[in-house]
Amino acid sequence: MLFSYSGCGGNKNNFQTYEECEAKCIISKVVNENPCEQPREEGLCSAVIHKWFYDKTARECRSFVYSGCAGNSNNFETREECEQQCVAETSALSACEQPQDSGPCKASFQRYFYNPFSAQCEMFLYGGCEGNQNNFKTKKECDENCTIQSIRPPNPCELPVEVGPCKATLTRYYYNRASKRCETFSYGGCRGNKNNFETKAECKKQCGKDNAPTGDGCNAPKDPGTCTKNLYLWYFDRESLVCKPFIYGGCGGNANRYVTKEECERRCVAPLPARAICSLPNAVGSCRRSLSRFYYDFEAKACRSFTYTGCEGNANNFRTEAECFAKCSSVQ
Structure with a gap:
């Protein structure tokens, strides 16, 4: 002033x-x-x-x-x-996705960075200050952090839809694992993931029946896969006959994985014969809540009340006595 x-x-x-x-x-x-x-x-x-x-x-x-x-x-x-x-x-960029950056200083330290265009770790001279996380002291360290991901990329058809953080409204197609169809979505114009196709034909070519999980998913064991994504999915537990959440890595694994609990139950629990569920032993679970539930006592041929703790347990677990009776009364 x-x-x-x-x-x-x-x-x-x-x-x-x-x-x-x-x-x-x-x-x-x-x-x-x-x-x-x-x-x-x-x-x-x-x-x-x-x-x-x-x-x-x-x-x-x-x-x-x-x-x-x-x-x-x-x-x-x-x-x-x-x-x-x-x-x-x-924060959305991992170390392997960041561009090579020597920094503003003038030293000449030999370092390695991951080049996504060549899918290899390459040497560069680091100035000694600033730069970014795509900076490894040895090629081995770079390979362990980055190239394994590039060798085993996640199947784009198994990734969730991602609109990205930008504000454009571009019509794109993604593969919906729940409906087993290619559907439209509005893409923001940047980032997102590879479950993003410009045309429906391109989506169907990449994610048609040949790319769907094979085998009887309900009978397969839980398998988190081989990659390092953290996708919250559901699997069918053959021992308890219920669907449970698990973390899927994004590639590999088997067909026992479902986007929602409802999809898992529709495919794996609903077709089960009543005897398989009603003959399970009473299981109170392992949490600390106190929920009033009913189970079928197979020996006594009667529905009985019990206190459910809120997690784990098994499929012989009904919210009402009427629901228990409807499912299990005909079991011999």
Whole structure:
């Protein structure tokens, strides 16, 4: 702000021009420069102000001491403000997906990065500071983290639909495992996954019957597969005759996996003969809730009440006595 100086005394917060004041004291706001990409800068003054900056090498927000003037835009009042600006936009990329980045420093350290175009780990010279996580000290470390994923990519037909974080509305097709059909969705225009086809014909060619899981899924054991995705699916447990959740890795495995509990029960529980369910022993489960339920006592040929703990147990578990009787009264 402009003020009238008397000509003597005062302090150093005194500049002859507006430009000189701004250059010395205002945090630089470079047009179109992403603050999350800028290095940490303490500034030129001598104050001790606790602020936060985004460390793009560690991919997290960290505290630092800001001197009170100059610096850059990678300077946030709170950790929450920093994370809202920077963490959300970078967390979707794994180390293997990030571009090769030597950093701004001038050292020459031999490192390795994963090149998605060649599907190989390649050598590069790292400058010694900043950069990103696609930076491994040895080729072995790079291979172990990245190339195994590229050798065994997940089947796109088994991935859930993902519209992506952008705001476009592009008509695309994805394979719906529940309906076993190629269906339309609105794609946002960036990221997402490979269950994304420009035409229905392309989707059907990739995800037709030849690509569907084979074999009797209900009789197969639980199999998480060989990849490292974390997909929350359901499988049929032959011992308890109920559908249970499990984490599927995204590729490999067998046909005993279902997108929803309802789909699993429709395919595996509904066709079971009543005797298979009604002859199971009473199982209270392993949790701590107290739910009133009924089970069929096969020896006494009667429905009896019991307290269910809320998880595990087996299929001989009915919400009402009438439901139990309807299912099991004819069992001999």
